[in-house]
Amino acid sequence: NAGVTQTPKFRVLKTGQSMTLLCAQDMNHEYMYWYRQDPGMGLRLIHYSVGEGTTAKGEVPDGYNVSRLKKQNFLLGLESAAPSQTSVYFCASSYSAQREQYFGPGTRLTVT
Amino acid sequence: GDSVTQMEGPVTLSEEAFLTINCTYTATGYPSLFWYVQYPGEGLQLLLKATKADDKGSNKGFEATYRKETTSFHLEKGSVQVSDSAVYFCALRYNFNKFYFGSGTKLNVKP
Numbered sequence: 384n385a386g387v388t389q390t391p392k393f394r395v396l397k398t399g400q401s402m403t404l405l406c407a408q409d410m411n412h413e414y415m416y417w418y419r420q421d422p423g424m425g426l427r428l429i430h431y432s433v434g435e436g437t438t439a440k441g442e443v444p445d446g447y448n449v450s451r452l453k454k455q456n457f458l459l460g461l462e463s464a465a466p467s468q469t470s471v472y473f474c475a476s477s478y479s480a481q482r483e484q485y486f487g488p489g490t491r492l493t494v495t
Numbered sequence: 496g497d498s499v500t501q502m503e504g505p506v507t508l509s510e511e512a513f514l515t516i517n518c519t520y521t522a523t524g525y526p527s528l529f530w531y532v533q534y535p536g537e538g539l540q541l542l543l544k545a546t547k548a549d550d551k552g553s554n555k556g557f558e559a560t561y562r563k564e565t566t567s568f569h570l571e572k573g574s575v576q577v578s579d580s581a582v583y584f585c586a587l588r589y590n591f592n593k594f595y596f597g598s599g600t601k602l603n604v605k606p
Contacts, residue, residue: 387538423598424598425499425584425586425595425596425597425598425599426539426584426586426594426596427596428594473538473539475538475539480590483541484541484594485538486538486539486540487538488536488537488538489537489538
């Protein structure tokens, strides 16, 4: 039981490049989330999903897209990376809205 | 708007010292309150929670009480260990997509 895993762990992009971050969970959770963590700030919700095939915007969705084609995977895409997207990205999942969120180890992204 | 404010770190303590990390919140309703811990290189883990006023959450020797009158949820531990060194986040939640985190407090415990 691996819990929540994230790929890759580190990435450096140039401005304008694109990439996809992969989150996978093996706990059969319905809910999945993407957060970003910036220095001196708490986590902020980017997008979330309440089930396979569904996605919704969180607090800071601009510049990101997501997809949940399979229940166990939640992908975060950056179509045209900007330096303001330099951050640590965390994925999380939960069984239901009321249950605990389980977090992945994070992806550190630098955009130059 | 809704927000969480916690004390800035780092907090450096000797082993067996008493720990308090302050957390206050601003909320328009009646949120649930949480403390998460993040160990180096890992994601956040739920440490404890309280869902209504006067509730006390506790886990692994840590405690926090939901104080509605002072809008606070301070984290305490009577005797810290080196293994408690981590970053601690206070958070409030209304529902699954309304989750507000504090900026985190780094704790360093020296032997």
